[in-house]
Amino acid sequence: MVRPNEEVEALLQEYADLIAITGGDAFKARAYEKAARAIGGYPADVSHLDAAGLKEIPGVGKSIAEKVIEYFRTGKVTVVEERRAQIPAGVRQLITIPTLGPKKAMALYEDLHISSVSELADAIEAEKLRDLKGFGEKTEENILHGIALMQQAGGRILLGTAMEAAEDIVAELSRVTGCEHCAYAGSLRRMKETIGDIDILVAADRSAPFMDALTELPSTTEIIVHGEKKTSIRTVKGLQVDLRVVRPDAWGAGLQYFTGSKGHNIRTRTIAVHLGLKLSEYGLFETEGGKRVASRSEDEVYARLGLPWIPPTLREDRGEIEAGLRGELPEVVTxxxxxxxxxxxxxxxxxxxxxxxxxxxxxxxxxxxxxxxxxxxxxxxxxxxxxxxxxxxxxxxxxxxxxxxxxxxxxxxxxxxxxxxxxxxxxxxxxxxxxxxxxxxxxxxxxxxxxxxxxxxxxxxxxxxxxxxxxxxxxxxxxxxxxxxxxxxxxxxxxxxxxxxxxxxxxxxxxxxxxxxxxxxxxxxxxxxxxxxxxxxxxxxxxxxxxxxxxxxxxxxxxxxxxxxxxxxxxxxxx
CATH class of the missing domain: 3.20.20.140 (Metal-dependent hydrolases)
Structure with a gap:
């Protein structure tokens, strides 16, 4: 679940942007930006504070405190809704482009009727921006660069955002009866700087209670797939979460497999083949006869392959396999x-x-x-x-x-x-x-x-x-x-x-x-x-x-x- 403080931070930051777009008082916009940062970084849960408690936060006065209380009471803030109604949705999309500020976004809408990123890219290609006051060739280059940055990020989210969501889900699923292990896997466990989807793995004898529990979480807003082996949902923050349940005796193999990376897993499977073994998410098996020789823990799986346990953050096929085989894997900082x-x-x-x-x-x-x-x-x-x-x-x-x-x-x-x-x-x-x-x-x-x-x-x-x-x-x-x-x-x-x-x-x-x-x-x-x-x-x-x-x-x-x-x-x- 997202911290209530972060919800309010995003709302007040949006309000500051809306004030700027509509030509409002710059001092007022900065005041809301400052209050947004202060609330986002405040250690206590602001949803539990009254007006007096809120006003103890630096930058939060009577008016902002009242808006915060209104948000938690009704789920919205009237003045924010009114400002949103004044601004076309396309303009609000434009200000998400890095390097493009709210005033320029509004000018593009009013003068050239641009209300989407694709329309803006087409207008730059046609050199339509150069006749606008405050725009020029350099501005076009900066905006194109901002669009490229946004497209490069795509649907990926920052590590910190993904981590908070994943840890909340792991905590919830760990309380379900029958859970023996629960952890996040994938690129999040490898601590990549941005994450596509959140992978959650559970070890239990029955999968149905966990698949149902995921779909019923308060943070779940859309059920993409609801199955026996895999369930995927989308959270209120737009994050896709994929849940898989494995049997307890296959936990180690499943965690190793779903942590990845793809390149690392190819290397470990290749080693297995050379040893006359087959490695999958279900375990490490003898090729002839199909006897399972390792699966309960990652340590067990790696040891059977002749490797030490490799920290997830190193599993990128950047030499960690060779270092492990030579006994030269670093004792990484913790x-x-x-x-x-x-x-x-x-x-x-x-x-x-x-x-x-x-x-x-x-x-x-x-x-x-x-x-x-x-x-x-x-x-x-x-x-x-x-x-x-x-x-x-x-x-x-x-x-x-x-x-x-x-x-x-x-x-x-x-x-x-x-x-x-x-x-x-x-x-x-x-x-x-x-x-x-x-x-x-x-x-x-x-x-x-x-x-x-x-x-x-x-x-x-x-x-x-x-x-x-x-x-x-x-x-x-x-x-x-x-x-x-x-x-x-x-x-x-x-x-x-x-x-x-x-x-x-x-x-x-x-x-x-x-x-x-x-x-x-x-x-x-x-x-x-x-x-x-x-x-x-x-x-x-x-x-x-x-x-x-x-x-x-x-x-x-x-x-x-x-x-x-x-x-x-x-x-x-x-x-």
Whole structure:
């Protein structure tokens, strides 16, 4: 089930977009955007709050609180419905295109009567946009790129969205009488950054109770197939869920088979054939005679094939079979290995919670250390000043060690400018325990300039981590055009870590880039970039991505003891 907070976040964000489309007050639209983010990141279930409780959330005033209460009471908000009625459905579809804002979408409808993505693509091909005010050849290129991004994403959904839905369904089916095992499988278990369909597997003697239970879940809105061996439904969020039930004695074989990937399974079946065996979702059988020799657990199946158990995140036919046969499979990093988070934000800039609350929440995760890294002044909308950051430093120092001995690192997220410059001079940067540096603007620099920009940041002796290195937003914004191999080599040379940003819409670096960077000898930091308490749990997605990149704890600086981490952060500076 979707968290009520996320439902409200989506509704308020839509209302903000509708205000912008209809030419409403820009300040009002921004207020609703801010409230949407605040509610989405609020740790408590907002459906249980009254007006007074809602108004305690940053950015939520009387009017917004009333709308939230109306939504939970009636299932809709009157003013949102009224705004929707003013906007043709086609225009609302247009604003889902990355790079196309609401004002331009409305202009396209009013001036050219464009109300669909296909009509827009045809109009660009016919060069009809160039005569419109505010449009031009470059605008056309950007819109076409946005359409391509949307089509590339297709029906796929972000890892985090799929995970929340799958875990809710697994929890519900696990309560059905007769369930011996229940788990999600497929690309979700392999922690791919986007998911097509959600695969759920159950081990039980009878399938019917589980097939019925899936169709009867409150989140089920459409039954696609309802059968004895497979049932498929669509959720209220539009996610397709495929359920299969296997006998308990075939659980291991079924889980291995339905986890995939296709390439990995082809390799394991090929090994089976060479051993005179046949591998399927029902088990591992002798070719002659049909005797089943393994099936109850994945460990058993892999062992009979002469392999160690292979973590699902490695099962992409990228050398894991060969490494397993040689006994060289990596002991990949796990969430239990993480000793601290090195990139987080508070309400001093664009976070939602004050420092004390973020620190307390991090301590509850059992961290040995934790860094707060609010934005520096060159990200102008955050209005950071020297005085504010120094006051925060004093506050952080007063909290150091006060939560179960957890050590606090005071840092900042700097902005890498077009020439590789950052917000503060060297003398001021010396005062920070850690500096993350990220690209937040000028995304369209040429390849050479972009590469030089990031390499120069790596060469800065005070910069410890390159945050979200490619700047991509999955399905919305492509990564920057830079020679990443040169960047990775610079990171290895200078002792600058590359971030694996665990935000589900970033997962940046991605797994393929991690593999390349690792070959250069670079080190990594798995960070949440948390802007709320809830987002501290996103570390799991960063871990999954790091595992897909074959990283071990030694590759990841925030698995290290604090003393070793501090040596790395010093970057061998003369001071």
């Amino acid at each position: 969430e239990q290995d993480i000793r601290g988070d090195l990139h987080t934000h508070t309400d001093l800039t664009d976070g939602l919670a004050p420092l004390e609350e973020m620190v307390a929440a991090a301590s509850k995760r059992g961290y040995a250390y934790y860094a707060v890294t609010d934005h520096a002044p060159n990200l102008y909308m955050q209005r950071m000043t020297d005085e504010k950051i120094l006051a925060q430093r004093e506050h952080a120092r007063s909290l150091d060690g006060k939560h179960h001995g957890m050590r606090l690192l005071h840092g900042t997220e700097l902005n890498i400018g077009p020439e590789g410059e950052v917000d503060w001079p060297d003398e001021f940067l010396k005062g920070f325990d850690i500096c993350v540096a990220s690209v937040h603007s000028h995304f369209s620099l040429g390849r050479k300039a972009m590469t030089r920009r990031i390499v120069r940041a790596c060469d800065n002796p005070h910069i410890n981590v390159i945050g979200h290195p490619t700047t991509r937003l999955i399905g919305k914004r492509p990564g920057i055009d830079a020679d990443l191999d040169e960047v990775f080599a610079a990171c290895a040379r200078t002792g600058t870590a590359l971030e694996i940003n665990a935000q589900p819409d970033r997962l940046d670096l991605g797994d393929e880039d991690i593999l390349r960077a690792r070959s250069h000898g670079a080190k990594f930091a798995i960070d949440t970039d948390a802007h709320s308490i809830v987002q501290l749990a996103y570390v799991r997605y960063g871990i999954g991505t790091a595992q897909r990149g074959w990283l071990t704890p030694d590759d990841v600086i925030n698995t290290w003891p604090l003393r070793r981490l501090r040596r790395f952060l010093h970057k061998d500076r003369a001071d």
